[in-house]
Amino acid sequence: MSDQTTRRGALARAARGAAALALGGSAFYLVRKADGQIVWNVDSARCINSRLGVTNVEACNLCTTECVVPLSAVRAVNEYSKCGRCYICPAYFNITSAVDEKGLPSEKLCPRDAIERKPIGDIDPDDPANNFYEYIIDEVKCDGCGKCVMACKEPLGLGSIVLRVRHSLCVDCNRCAISTACPKDAILQVPIEKAFDHVQLGSHD
Amino acid sequence: MKSRASTLLAAAAGLILLFAVNAAGQAMQYERPVQAAPQEEGIGGSYKTPAVQKPQPRSYWLEVLDVVLMAVAMGISVWVVLRRRSRKWVLALTVACLGYFGFYREGCICPIGSIQNVSVALTDPGYAIPIVVTAVFFLPLLVALFFGRAFCGGVCPLGALQELVLLKPLRVPRRLDRALGLLRYAYLGGAVWLALQPFPVHDFIICRFDPFVGFFRMAGFAHMLYIGAAFLVLGIFVGRPYCRFLCPYGVLLEWVTRLAGRGVSITPDKELDCGLCQESCPYGAIEKMRVVRPKCLYCARCFESCPREGPLARKR
Numbered sequence: 001m002s003d004q005t006t007r008r009g010a011l012a013r014a015a016r017g018a019a020a021l022a023l024g025g026s027a028f029y030l031v032r033k034a035d036g037q038i039v040w041n042v043d044s045a046r047c048i049n050s051r052l053g054v055t056n057v058e059a060c061n062l063c064t065t066e067c068v069v070p071l072s073a074v075r076a077v078n079e080y081s082k083c084g085r086c087y088i089c090p091a092y093f094n095i096t097s098a099v100d101e102k103g104l105p106s107e108k109l110c111p112r113d114a115i116e117r118k119p120i121g122d123i124d125p126d127d128p129a130n131n132f133y134e135y136i137i138d139e140v141k142c143d144g145c146g147k148c149v150m151a152c153k154e155p156l157g158l159g160s161i162v163l164r165v166r167h168s169l170c171v172d173c174n175r176c177a178i179s180t181a182c183p184k185d186a187i188l189q190v191p192i193e194k195a196f197d198h199v200q201l202g203s204h205d
Numbered sequence: 206m207k208s209r210a211s212t213l214l215a216a217a218a219g220l221i222l223l224f225a226v227n228a229a230g231q232a233m234q235y236e237r238p239v240q241a242a243p244q245e246e247g248i249g250g251s252y253k254t255p256a257v258q259k260p261q262p263r264s265y266w267l268e269v270l271d272v273v274l275m276a277v278a279m280g281i282s283v284w285v286v287l288r289r290r291s292r293k294w295v296l297a298l299t300v301a302c303l304g305y306f307g308f309y310r311e312g313c314i315c316p317i318g319s320i321q322n323v324s325v326a327l328t329d330p331g332y333a334i335p336i337v338v339t340a341v342f343f344l345p346l347l348v349a350l351f352f353g354r355a356f357c358g359g360v361c362p363l364g365a366l367q368e369l370v371l372l373k374p375l376r377v378p379r380r381l382d383r384a385l386g387l388l389r390y391a392y393l394g395g396a397v398w399l400a401l402q403p404f405p406v407h408d409f410i411i412c413r414f415d416p417f418v419g420f421f422r423m424a425g426f427a428h429m430l431y432i433g434a435a436f437l438v439l440g441i442f443v444g445r446p447y448c449r450f451l452c453p454y455g456v457l458l459e460w461v462t463r464l465a466g467r468g469v470s471i472t473p474d475k476e477l478d479c480g481l482c483q484e485s486c487p488y489g490a491i492e493k494m495r496v497v498r499p500k501c502l503y504c505a506r507c508f509e510s511c512p513r514e515g516p517l518a519r520k521r
Binding site for chain 1: 244339
């Protein structure tokens with residue numbers, strides 16, 4: 001009886017050791033290829049709003065409708081170094097609306113009036129098209145609907161506005177609802193260091 | 206430089222011409238005025254390009270703190286159940302962990318959902334998970350290998366929520382309990398299979414159908430909130446329905462616990478076959494006056510019911 005008990009005890013210990021080894025081994029494998037801190041990120045080359053070659057279509061607003069965060073953790077960001085600072089910005093103005101008395105389109109594109117248009121330096125009233133304007137997106141108002149992103153790209157704009165995840169708001173769902181809904185699989189997890197790179201826009205498939 | 210200026214001039218001229226042609230009240234013919242973004246020197250007037258906002262995520266060290274807190278909570282759970290044998294302390298730990306891991310951390314990060322990340326990371330060479338996620342997945346299994354399912358008891362916020370609503374436990378017939386328990390295997394298998402599929406079939410169903418995360422976040426899809434509420438109402442009468450019949454991580458913990466050397470024991474040195482502990486266990490984890498450790502969820506109800514060590518004994 002006691003012999004059997006010890007044999008059983010030894011077997012149990014061996015099994016426990018084997019299990020500990022298996023768990024530790026797989027944990028070690030995962031730790032070795034670990035990626036630091038990862039965050040959800042919009043791949044601008046995949047996002048239908050920013051990828052080139054998609055024009056004359058309604059902007060995709062799944063980032064607004066699917067996100068579990070109020071308004072959405074995704075918003076539009078103007079990468080200033082790429083901005084044309086145009087007199088008539090196709091992302092600020094609804095360029096299909098009627099022209100008003102100042103010669104500017106009468107309607108704005110943003111449904112939430114989240115973009116501010118600010119002249120840079122002195123404005124020459126006689127040469128309006130040669131003045132520069134800063135377009136500043138108010139992150140509190142923006143809900144990431146993507147209208148401005150779709151408007152600011154070839155052939156009308158330079159593609160300086162892209163959708164980005166606001167990491168301070170993102171609650172890091174393991175299964176990001178936008179990522180599951182996105183038709184282009186453009187919401188991906190990347191290491192935090194890569195999350196703020198402005199990718200050269202292309203027509204990724 | 207010169208060509209840019211001339212392009213701008215040409216564009217300006219074109220626009221002015223367009224304005225002249227366009228009568229007011231008509232949409233303009235839009236033409237892009239610039240071919241390249243003007244830079245600081247081109248704009249002049251000591252213009253500085255503004256910084257682009259880069260909102261940072263929660264600090265990495267706070268995530269490490271979550272893991273440390275989880276490990277500490279499991280240690281407390283083991284100590285409170287195996288040494289103190291006190292239901293009151295277990296309840297205190299349950300409430301604390303429900304508050305922190307549930308409502309404050311909003312149900313993320315959790316070992317249950319991390320099954321999917323771990324399976325993908327183990328099979329896909331291009332996918333890696335942070336060390337924090339690896340730790341969250343493996344720590345409860347490691348504890349279970351030595352002491353049993355201490356994580357389920359006071360630490361898991363999903364379990365904690367169900368533990369607190371279980372007011373009128375009914376006995377589930379053993380056969381039904383076993384049959385429903387098989388659902389967990391199907392759920393685990395399905396979840397891992399779907400996690401390993403490529404886009405667009407790829408899905409993390411454990412997170413998609415997490416019944417309680419909507420309560421933790423105070424927001425969520427209506428259908429999931431209804432399902433969560435249904436689980437809680439059922440949970441008043443049936444002990445921890447999600448844990449026992451669906452939780453895929455419970456399957457892993459159960460497997461590992463079979464190898465555990467220690468765990469909850471009842472009447473360790475004095476035999477008293479009153480069976481009150483068996484009556485008190487809402488999870489069917491006491492059979493023939495012995496604890497079935499793989500099914501034991503570390504709730505300490507059995508100690509409380511015991512005439513030798515519960516309040517009955519203390520009153521004497």
